[in-house]
Amino acid sequence: MLELKLHQLEYPLLSLMIFIPVLGAFLLLFIRNAAFVRLIALAFSIIELGLCMPLLMSFDSSTPHMQFGESIPWIEAWNINYRLGVDGISILFVALTTLLTVISIMVSWTAIQDRVREFMIAMLFLEAAIVGVFVSLDLFLFYVFWEAMLIPMYLLIGIWGGPNRLYAAVKFFLYTLVGSVLMLVAIIAVYFAAGHTFDVLAIMNYKFDRTFQLWAFAAFFAAFAVKVPMFPVHTWLPDAHVEAPTAGSIILAGILIKMGAYGFLRFSLPFFPDATIAWTPAIMALSVIAIIYGAYMAFAQTDFKKLIAYSSVSHMGFVTLGIFALNLQGMEGGILQMLNHGVSTGALFLAVGVIYERTHTRLIADYGGIAAKVPVYAAFLLIVTLSSIGLPGMNGFIGEFTILLGAFLHYKPYAVIASLGIILGAGYMLWLYQRIAFGKITNPHNEHLADMNTREVIAALPLVALVFFIGLYPNAAFGVMHASVANLLQQVNAKMQAAPAIAQTLNGILPH
Amino acid sequence: MPSMYQQFQQAILPVLPEFVVIIVALTVLIFDFFVEKKQKAALGWYSLAGIMVAAYASTKLMNASGTFFEGTFLLDPFSTFFKFVFYIVCGLGILLSINYLKVEDIHRGEYYALMLFATTGMMMMASAGDLITLYLGLELMALSVYILAGFKRRDNRSNEAAIKYLVLGAFSSGIMLYGMSLLYGLSGTTNLAGILAFLHKTDLTNPILFLSMIMLIVSFGFKVAAAPFHMWVPDVYEGAPTSVTAFMSAGPKVAGFAVLLRVFLYALEPLQANSTAIIAGLAVLTMAVGNIVALSQTNIKRMLAYSSIAHAGYALVGLAAGGPEGAASVMLYVCIYAFMNMGAFGVVIMLRKAGERGEEITDFAGLGKTNKTAAFLMLIFMFSLTGIPLFAGFMGKFYIFKAAVQAGLLWLAVVGVIFSAISAYFYLRVIMVMYMKEPKGSIELQTSPSLALALAISVTAVIVIGVYPTDLLNFARASISGIL
Numbered sequence: 001m002l003e004l005k006l007h008q009l010e011y012p013l014l015s016l017m018i019f020i021p022v023l024g025a026f027l028l029l030f031i032r033n034a035a036f037v038r039l040i041a042l043a044f045s046i047i048e049l050g051l052c053m054p055l056l057m058s059f060d061s062s063t064p065h066m067q068f069g070e071s072i073p074w075i076e077a078w079n080i081n082y083r084l085g086v087d088g089i090s091i092l093f094v095a096l097t098t099l100l101t102v103i104s105i106m107v108s109w110t111a112i113q114d115r116v117r118e119f120m121i122a123m124l125f126l127e128a129a130i131v132g133v134f135v136s137l138d139l140f141l142f143y144v145f146w147e148a149m150l151i152p153m154y155l156l157i158g159i160w161g162g163p164n165r166l167y168a169a170v171k172f173f174l175y176t177l178v179g180s181v182l183m184l185v186a187i188i189a190v191y192f193a194a195g196h197t198f199d200v201l202a203i204m205n206y207k208f209d210r211t212f213q214l215w216a217f218a219a220f221f222a223a224f225a226v227k228v229p230m231f232p233v234h235t236w237l238p239d240a241h242v243e244a245p246t247a248g249s250i251i252l253a254g255i256l257i258k259m260g261a262y263g264f265l266r267f268s269l270p271f272f273p274d275a276t277i278a279w280t281p282a283i284m285a286l287s288v289i290a291i292i293y294g295a296y297m298a299f300a301q302t303d304f305k306k307l308i309a310y311s312s313v314s315h316m317g318f319v320t321l322g323i324f325a326l327n328l329q330g331m332e333g334g335i336l337q338m339l340n341h342g343v344s345t346g347a348l349f350l351a352v353g354v355i356y357e358r359t360h361t362r363l364i365a366d367y368g369g370i371a372a373k374v375p376v377y378a379a380f381l382l383i384v385t386l387s388s389i390g391l392p393g394m395n396g397f398i399g400e401f402t403i404l405l406g407a408f409l410h411y412k413p414y415a416v417i418a419s420l421g422i423i424l425g426a427g428y429m430l431w432l433y434q435r436i437a438f439g440k441i442t443n444p445h446n447e448h449l450a451d452m453n454t455r456e457v458i459a460a461l462p463l464v465a466l467v468f469f470i471g472l473y474p475n476a477a478f479g480v481m482h483a484s485v486a487n488l489l490q491q492v493n494a495k496m497q498a499a500p501a502i503a504q505t506l507n508g509i510l511p512h
Numbered sequence: 513m514p515s516m517y518q519q520f521q522q523a524i525l526p527v528l529p530e531f532v533v534i535i536v537a538l539t540v541l542i543f544d545f546f547v548e549k550k551q552k553a554a555l556g557w558y559s560l561a562g563i564m565v566a567a568y569a570s571t572k573l574m575n576a577s578g579t580f581f582e583g584t585f586l587l588d589p590f591s592t593f594f595k596f597v598f599y600i601v602c603g604l605g606i607l608l609s610i611n612y613l614k615v616e617d618i619h620r621g622e623y624y625a626l627m628l629f630a631t632t633g634m635m636m637m638a639s640a641g642d643l644i645t646l647y648l649g650l651e652l653m654a655l656s657v658y659i660l661a662g663f664k665r666r667d668n669r670s671n672e673a674a675i676k677y678l679v680l681g682a683f684s685s686g687i688m689l690y691g692m693s694l695l696y697g698l699s700g701t702t703n704l705a706g707i708l709a710f711l712h713k714t715d716l717t718n719p720i721l722f723l724s725m726i727m728l729i730v731s732f733g734f735k736v737a738a739a740p741f742h743m744w745v746p747d748v749y750e751g752a753p754t755s756v757t758a759f760m761s762a763g764p765k766v767a768g769f770a771v772l773l774r775v776f777l778y779a780l781e782p783l784q785a786n787s788t789a790i791i792a793g794l795a796v797l798t799m800a801v802g803n804i805v806a807l808s809q810t811n812i813k814r815m816l817a818y819s820s821i822a823h824a825g826y827a828l829v830g831l832a833a834g835g836p837e838g839a840a841s842v843m844l845y846v847c848i849y850a851f852m853n854m855g856a857f858g859v860v861i862m863l864r865k866a867g868e869r870g871e872e873i874t875d876f877a878g879l880g881k882t883n884k885t886a887a888f889l890m891l892i893f894m895f896s897l898t899g900i901p902l903f904a905g906f907m908g909k910f911y912i913f914k915a916a917v918q919a920g921l922l923w924l925a926v927v928g929v930i931f932s933a934i935s936a937y938f939y940l941r942v943i944m945v946m947y948m949k950e951p952k953g954s955i956e957l958q959t960s961p962s963l964a965l966a967l968a969i970s971v972t973a974v975i976v977i978g979v980y981p982t983d984l985l986n987f988a989r990a991s992i993s994g995i996l
Contacts, residue, residue, distance in 0.1 A: 075982050077989060078914070115881075144901040151895060151902075154940070158948045159880075166948055170940055177936050181929035184910070188917045188925065 002201050002487070004069035004085050004137065009058060013068050014084040014135045017051050017094065020044060021101075021124040021131075028124070034116040041120035042105050048127065049098040059091055061480045064487030066137060066201065074141070079196050083138040088484035089265055089335060090134045092477060093258060096342050097134065099462060100254040101127040104247035106459040107350055111246055111357050112160060119160060119247075122152040126251060133259055139187050139198040139267075146223075146259070147180055153248070153256065161243040168236075168243035175236040179226035186219030190271065204270045204491065217275035220268045221283075227260030230283075230320060231290040234313045241309035242362070246353025249305065253312050254346035258338045261319050265335070265488065269323075273492045276326070283324045284407075288414050290317030295424035299431075304355075304362045307432055308348050311388065314421055315341045321418055322403035326492060330406020331485050336477055337399030340387070340470060344396060347384040347463040351377070354456050358449060364432065369441035374451040378437045380460055385433045387467040389426045395470035526580045526587040528573070529566040529595060530635050536562030537628035544621025552619040556610040556962070559624040560603055563631070567599040577994060579641060583703050586641040593991035594638035594770040597847050598763065602631040604854045604966050605759035611960035612755045612861050618663055627759065630656035634767035638774075643692045643702040646771060650688075650735070653767060654681050657760050661752040673751030680744045684734035691727025694720055704779040711782040725783055728775060729790060736768035736824045738794050739801035749817035750871075754864060757813060758857030761820045762850040769827055769846050773839050776831065778995055784834055792832040792924055798825030799931040806938045812860055812873050815938060816853070819897060822935060823849050829928050830912040833919035836989070836996045841911040843988040848896075848908040848977055855970030856893040862886055862957045873942060878951025886957055887946045889971055894939040896974050899932050904977035911985070 024044030031037050059067060066085030074082045086094060105123060112119045129152070132145030150173055158169035191198055194206040208216065226233045237257070241249050269276050294314030301307040315337070322334025354377065355370075356362055371378035383394075390396035400422055408415035441447060452460070470477060524531060540555050547554060570592055577588045605627055613619040629652060636649025658681060662674025696702050698721060699710035714721075734741040749757045776787050802822025809815035827849070830842035863870030879887040896903035899910075909932060916925040977984055 074980075075985065077982065077985050078911075144906075147901045147906070151900060154943075155947065158944060166944055169948075170937065170944070173940060174933065174936060178930070178933045181933045182926070185913065185917065185922070185925050185929055188910075188914050189922065191914075192918060 001205055002065055002087075004066045004071065004083070004201060006069045006071065008068050009054065012070050013051065013055060014086065014131075015070055017048060017055075017098075017135070018084075018128050018132050020048055020051070021128040025121040025124040025128075028117055028121050031117065034113075037117045037120055038105070038109060041124060042102070044124060045098070045102045045105050045127065048131075049102050052095045052098050055086070055091065056095065059086070059088075059480070061088055062483055064088070064483045069137075074138075078140070078198075080140045080198055081138050082141060083199065084135045085137045086135055088481040089488075090262070092335070092339055092480060093134045093255065093262060094131055096258075096339060097127060097130050097255050100250055100342065100346050103346065103350065103459045103463065104250045106455060107250070107353050108245065108247040109455060111353060115159065119156070122155050123247060123251075126152040126156070130251075130255055130259070134262065137200045139190065139200060139203070141198075142200070143180075143184060143187060147177075149256075150176060153252070156248040156251075157240055157244045160245040161248070163243075164239070165243040168239040171236045172240040175226050175233065176223075179223040179233070182219045183223035186216045189219075190216060200266070208272065210274050213272040213275035214278060217268055217272040217279055220263065220272075221279070224260040224263040224268065225286075227263070228257055228316050228320060229260070229313065230286050230316070231293055231313070234290065234294075237313060238306050238309040241312070241349075242303060242305045246349060246356070249349040249353070250346045253308070253349055254342040257312065257316060258342060261316070261323060261334070261338055264320070264323055265331075270488060270491045273494070276324075276492060280324050280326065283320060284411055284414050287317045287321040287324065288417050290314065291321070291418050291421035292317075292424070295421050295428060298428040299424070302364055304352050304364055304432075304436075305349070306362075307364070307428065308345060308352065311425065311428065312341070312345055314425060315345070315388075317421070318400060318403050318418065321407050321414065322399075325403070325406040325410050326489065327406050327409055328485065328489060329402050329409065331489060332478055332481060333399050333402025333404075333406055335481055335485065336470070336474065337396075337403055339477060340395040340399045343463050343466045343470070344384055344388045347380075347460065347467070348388060350456075350460060350463070351381045351384060354452060355449075359445060364435050366443050367436040367446065368443065369437070369439045370446050370449055371437035373441070373446060373449045376452045376457065380452065380464065381437065382433065383464055383467060385429050387471070389429050390422060393468070393471050395467050395474075398471060398474040523580075526573070526576070526578065527585065529569045530632055530639075532562060532566040532569055533628050533632045533635070536565075537625045537632070540621055540625045540628065544625075547621065549619065552613070552621060553610050553962075555621045555624050556606050559628055560606045562628065563599050563603050563606070567596065570595050570599070579705075583705065584640070584642040584645045586639050588994050589991040590774070590995050591635075591639040591770075593843055593988060594766065595635050597766050597850055598631050598634045598638070600847075601759065601762045601766065601850050601854065602627060604850075604858075604970065605755065605763070607962045607966035607969075608758050608854065608858050608861055609755040610962040611958065612753065612864065612963075615864060615958055616664060616753060618665075618753065623660070623663060626656040626660050629653075630660070630759075630763060634763055634770075637767045638770040640771070640774070641704055643696070643704070643707075646775075647685075647688065647692065650767075650771070651685065653764060654685070654735075657756075657764060660756045661748055661760070663753050663756060667751075669751035670753065671751075673748040676744055676751075677748045680734070684731045684741070687727050687734075688731030691724040691731065694724035694727070698724070704774065707779045708781065711780065716782055721783070722786060725780060725787060726790070728780075729787070729794070732768055732772050732775070733794060736765050736772065736827070737821050738824050738828060739798040739821060742798070742801060742821045745821055746814045746817045749820070750811060750813045754813065754857060754861050754871075757816075758854045758861070761816065761853050761857065765820065765824060766846040766850060769831070769842055772831055773842060774995070777834055777839050788832050788834060791828055792921060795825050795828035795832055795924065796927055798822070798828055799928060800825075803931045803935045803938075806935070809938070810873055811871050812876070812942070813871050815873065815942075816856060816860070819935070819938070820853060822931065823853070823897075825931070826909060826912050826928060829916050829921075829924055832924060833912075833915040833921055835915075835919060836992050837915040837918055839992045839996055840985075840988045841908075841915040843992065844911050844981070844985055845908040847984065847988070848904040848974075851970045851973040851977070852893050852896040852903075852905055855967060855974065856890065856897065858963060858967045858970065859886055859890040859893065861963065862959060864958060873945055874952075876942060876945045877949040878946070880947035882951050883957050889967055890946060891943050892971055892974060894942050896978065898936045898939045902975070902978050904974045904981070907978060907981040907985075 069085040071083045129149035136142035298310040322330040387394040390400045633653025640646035658678045664670035806818035896905035913925040
């Protein structure tokens with residue numbers, strides 16, 4: 001049974017991480033000068049990133065228990081508590097969120113000229129809500145953050161987005177809302193079934209009957225699958241990605257869609273182990289379809305951003321494939337791949353944003369041969385392209401390899417088909433790079449393209465560093481998550497009849 | 513032998529709040545003769561002060577409980593809770609009106625008197641212990657609101673609104689009286705407690721009993737604007753002066769729910785097996801009609817009219833759930849609804865100025881650029897009406913659906929949340945028009961201290977209740993525990 005470790009630090013670190021961006025947003029209300037607004041927003045996001053230091057330093061990775069716990073009664077009549085805590089899984093996403101927010105604010109420096117103050121307020125609110133999602137240990141509180149996050153994201157896409165932004169923003173909002181409200185009913189049902197509690201750790205210990213599990217799992221699935229997004233409810237993603245401003249795309253691809261997969265790990269699997277096992281074949285099939293379909297669609301795209309959006313569908317297929325392989329390799333690979341995807345795709349969208357700000361076109365056909373004009377940019381794009389493909393030595397490789405390993409143990413045919421996705425991925429990404437960077441300059445506008453400036457390089461560097469760091473030393477991430485993942489698997493497998501032993505032979509290869 | 517004074521004191525004390533409001537209303541009519549046309553705002557502030565005195569009297573009676581005037585008048589925490597909601601509705605209504613009436617050039621003292629009379633009627637309805645008192649309160653409220661709806665005498669739409677409301681309202685009153693008389697014929701009493709006692713010992717399968725129940729549902733359904741008895745709502749809401757629309761979208765609806773709770777969860781409680789199914793059906797229909805028709809509206813007042821129908825549907829879900837939790841959820845909901853809906857109308861009123869109606873949704877275009885505060889307030893009210901967390905609307909809906917699940921009406925909760933998600937589309941459209949469209953020209957807003965105060969109160973309530981609903985929630989639960 002998991003415990004919530006209270007009073008680990010002298011100060012409420014997780015609450016600070018939620019409320020510092022809110023405080024920043026509140027301060028911005030009183031500042032009119034745009035340059036000053038940008039600085040304050042950046043400062044607050046950097047303070048937030050700085051808070052990750054004590055978080056990661058004081059984190060004890062040897063235990064699966066929830067750390068940095070806080071618990072205050074909130075709505076006593078409904079037995080709702082303001083309850084926070086992190087484990088080895090959520091801590092990684094909190095860190096990723098704070099990093100990508102800093103980067104997003106930096107790339108918006110000159111790209112956003114209209115209503116800068118409102119933009120930065122939305123960004124900081126978004127950060128607060130996302131951190132809240134990852135650290136909540138009360139279902140009600142979780143839902144509040146989960147939904148509240150829609151407001152700033154809707155505004156980011158709708159106000160600062162591209163030409164078709166209104167459609168994309170509403171589509172994003174409605175898709176996610178419909179999925180979420182079904183989860184809300186399931187949350188209420190869980191509350192009554194588990195004895196009037198929203199406490200996530202208490203619910204994990206409660207054994208729901210099988211029929212209840214199947215329905216509740218389906219309702220949670222509705223919310224999480226839309227967010228991931230899984231095939232066939234992925235259609236909001238390409239629209240939202242294409243229309244969102246660069247910062248919005250980075251947050252969307254980097255963190256927001258991870259919330260769905262995180263939901264599976266934190267809630268669906270431990271709450272409803274029987275249903276998880278019952279639903280696994282269908283989810284594995286959907287994952288494989290997403291991998292192949294996303295890759296296939298990516299080939300057909302003429303728009304830079306849309307291509308990356310479909311590649312996200314494909315990559316997130318790998319994530320769900322790994323998670324629902326229900327073994328150590330698959331799950332750890334899946335979680336690592338979520339981080340990798342956040343880093344790589346965040347970097348890819350950053351790359352699109354940098355070039356879009358100069359040329360105002362996202363059509364791949366408008367580029368070609370720019371490597372000669374903008375060598376730094378071309379090098380950066382090459383690194384992130386290769387990382388997205390999964391070249392050994394870079395982050396993507398470790399994730400995909402472990403996922404396939406895990407999937408192969410339980411579902412050989414799926415693993416075989418999924419590995420085709422990697423080949424396809426290499427195909428569309430390399431072809432993309434070739435069409436953009438190599439060849440002769442076909443578009444005269446690109447003759448005088450300016451290379452990345454210092455600010456952009458500074459924004460890109462941490463991502464490039466992470467690409468190699470995770471690629472060369474994945475144990476840093478595996479080590480943090482290992483205890484929590486093992487515990488999670490034990491929670492699920494305890495219910496599994498004749499659980500197949502995780503092949504010891506492969507453990508030697510795996511970086512644990 | 514108590515002295516005359518003591519007897520008088522004892523008789524007046526339980527109805528002191530009502531007494532205060534009536535006195536204020538009557539004195540408004542007298543003062544009206546002496547107040548210059550330009551100074552009519554003073555009457556508004558005077559009425560507001562009267563409401564606050566009545567509210568103070570109610571706080572003194574907060575824990576009092578008892579039956580008065582031969583069982584026709586009940587003073588209990590339940591009625592006191594609703595009276596507070598009525599003070600809020602009336603107070604906000606007055607604040608929204610003061611400047612608007614000037615702009616519309618209909619600033620007359622009767623307006624405030626009628627609003628106070630309507631409020632008295634609502635208070636009577638909440639306190640009714642007898643079908644006759646209930647009817648009296650309801651008619652006092654309805655007649656006052658009919659006149660208010662037609663207050664723009666020279667405006668055809670306003671006249672149409674008043675006539676339509678009057679004719680259909682009279683019709684529904686007729687049905688209500690028919691239902692009441694059947695109930696009286698069976699039970700031999702008009703007293704609610706007496707009816708409950710009668711139902712406990714009679715054959716509940718009597719078709720006449722069923723018929724009278726249906727008639728009561730129909731007529732109360734009319735008052736709260738439940739589908740299919742909602743046909744009057746869009747035209748009346750659109751035609752009436754906007755401040756009146758704000759007032760009647762909240763006041764009569766809340767009063768209607770007070771009566772529905774008292775009658776169906778208390779007096780007709782033994783019939784719940786029958787009534788629940790009907791009310792659940794009405795709830796589904798009401799949510800469907802309200803939310804789906806609202807999607808295609810281009811006039812903001814009509815859109816908010818359909819949205820108010822939809823919200824009656826959510827509250828009916830709570831009523832169908834029944835029991836103390838269902839009742840408390842309805843009470844919390846109507847209170848929250850009053851704040852957010854009147855706030856939204858407050859922003860609509862700002863757009864009304866001489867020579868321009870400002871009622872089309874497209875009139876909001878670019879408000880996010882030209883008037884950031886007004887747009888931001890509207891954004892909050894719209895998200896709250898949608899039921900997005902951090903705002904009160906979410907807490908209200910959550911409690912309603914929670915009560916429904918607890919009562920075993922899981923399917924109803926699912927239907928409710930789906931319609932709630934659909935509603936996001938038309939609320940978002942207002943936000944989209946404000947923030948994502950270019951302004952058509954400079955928009956001069958009609959602001960005034962009274963309007964600003966009303967908006968400040970509503971938005972504070974929407975956020976505070978949205979973040980920390982505990983106190984209001986406990987108040988609602990404590991208030992219901994006495995009667996159920």
